[in-house]
Amino acid sequence: MAATPVWSVDPRTGKQREQVAAEATPHDVDRAVTAGHAARGALADRPARTAFLRAAADLLDASAAEVVAAADAETALGTARLTGELARTTYQLRAFADAVEDGGYLDIRIDRADPALTPPRPELRRYKVPLGVVAVYAASNFPLAFSVPGGDTASALAAGCPVVVKAHPDHPATSALCASLLRRAAEQAGLPADVVAVVHGFDAGLELIRHPLVAAAGFTGSIRGGRALYDAAAARPVPIPFHGELGSLNPVVVTPAAAAERAEEIGAGLAGSVTLGVGQFCVKPGLVLVPLGADGDRLTDALAKALGATGPGVLLDHRMRENFLAGVRERAALPGVTAPVTPGPGTGPDGEHTVGAGFLTVPARRLAAEGPAQGSAEDREDGVAHDGEDQGKDHHDYEVLLEECFGPVTVVARYADQGEVGAVLARLPGNLSATLQLSDAETAGAPGPAAELIGQVTELAGRVVVNAWPTGVAVAPAQHHGGPYPAATSHSSSVGGTAIERWLRPVAYQSVPDALLPAELREANPLGLPRRVTP
DSSP states (O other): OOOOEEEEEETTTTEEEEEEEEOOOHHHHHHHHHHHHHTHHHHTOHHHHHHHHHHHHHHHHHTHHHHHHHHHHHHOOOHHHHHHHHHHHHHHHHHHHHHHHHOGGGOEEEEOOBTTSSSOBOOEEEEEEEOSEEEEEOOSSOTTTTSTTSHHHHHHHHHTOOEEEEOOTTOHHHHHHHHHHHHHHHHHTTSOGGGEEEEOSHHHHHHHHHOTTEEEEEEESOHHHHHHHHHHHHHSSSOOOEEEEOOOOOOEEEOHHHHHHHHHHHHHHHHHHHHGGGGOOTTOOOEEEEESSHHHHHHHHHHHHHHHTOOOBOOSSHHHHHHHHHHHHHHHTSTTOEEEEOOEEOOSTTGGGOEEOEEEEEEGGGTOOSSOOOOOOOOTTTOOOOOOOOOOHHHHGGGGGGSOOOSSEEEEEEESSHHHHHHHHHTOOOEEEEEEEOOHHHHTTOSSSHHHHHHHHHTTEEEEEESSOSSSOOOOTTOOOOOSTTSBSSSOOSSSGGGGGGGEEEEEEESOOGGGSOGGGSTTOTTOOOEEEEO
16 A cells, blocks of 8 residues: 655645655554664763753754744744744753753652651652653644644653654644754764654554553643543553643633723733734633623723734634634624624635634623533644533533634623622633733732632633733743643643653662662762752
8 A cells, every 4th residue: 555645735825835754654653663762771861861952952043944934834823933933942952951961850869767767767769760752742833842843852852751753744844854853963962863753644643652662642732632642541551641731711801900900901912812823822812701891891992903903814724724714603603692803714815725813702691600611622633623512502502612712713701790700710621821910909919809810710720820911831940831621631731841740750769779779869979960868
């Protein structure tokens, strides 16, 4: 049987650009995983690992023009956005190199023996070791920062784990180019090129998660695709950790005091956040609770003005465009839903390839029903929408408003009082972020709903934002990009320094003679690593 070709497609025209590769066969997947598994010993060399990560960053920077051009041709995200994304990507690689060099990620703990305790305590020395080969599933909306050279790959390599990436079909040429740069960087650092490999094709993704030598997986995409892989990881004879970032609505609450204080500013800021990257950020605000009344009207007027002035944009592929249009039509057809600025097909000669931004409004009381909404997000992996189970005709139709719609649209729910806000928030499943727009008095700690709101949104989101917007996830040691299910399948972060913890497991050595201990745990600390010692 002939191999299935993998084509690079221009989303601006829908036309094929070039054949990049062929879809991987089971033999191809096995060869990539087996070679990565064999490279584990070489990757255990921490100085070589550090040099590799820095060389990868340097090669990507040196090839910036070629990388950005390839990514723009396949995603239509624009050179300015992609230049920034590449800078973020190389920063991540260097940050993890610094973490490897420091060694604090090993979390070394030493408890001295103390026979006087009851019960007596033996000598215990603990650190963390890499899991093994990691499968990474690239994201559609970040062809660099969450794909082949992205955070999952960088953190897994930093932990000492070889990586096999299942490339996303929306940017195969970019994936192949970045993989070649990473493999060249590995060889420059004296490591086998096979510490990084890329495979293409839907079936390859399933083969990868089932391969017995794959020890963990990282995924960024849809609820549908992520849950299928998560279930496959759990159903293996030896289950493995699956760290998936799935779908998120990212609610925003605007208090009456904040609307009175700066309605126009909030409306304009919301428009910018909703349309950033043509609404294809995983933390795009998809539901905004705005008070009824004149101040709320000022906010929605400012939002309408800003969105109305936003030109049409190109989504990542035509499947996503059709899914976006279908999702908007379904939502706009509900009783009581209006569209002050109608999102939909773009206009002009390129209208068949573009979409226009907009927003919908609905009374918050229509969303305030018993029980959490469990419907799936719009599918960011393959563009297929899936509704939740029927929970009753009166409220079921409105549940779609509590699901992510991937693209430049948001839902503004107008509330009458704090009770409606709490009722809507109580229906939401887990989210990556939740944002509060508060007044100066509320941020100063004046009596009011602010403290209660902080508590409510903390229960449903992994990151709480006040008087800013969630789009733009800073790469920093304290960052957390995750959240309760379905935002993520674990409580770990896919962004920031702690992302490395996903690919490690602790091992404790009890009463082991010093000469037999790993170098990291020996009494003399020959590697000069940070450690916590209990006398």
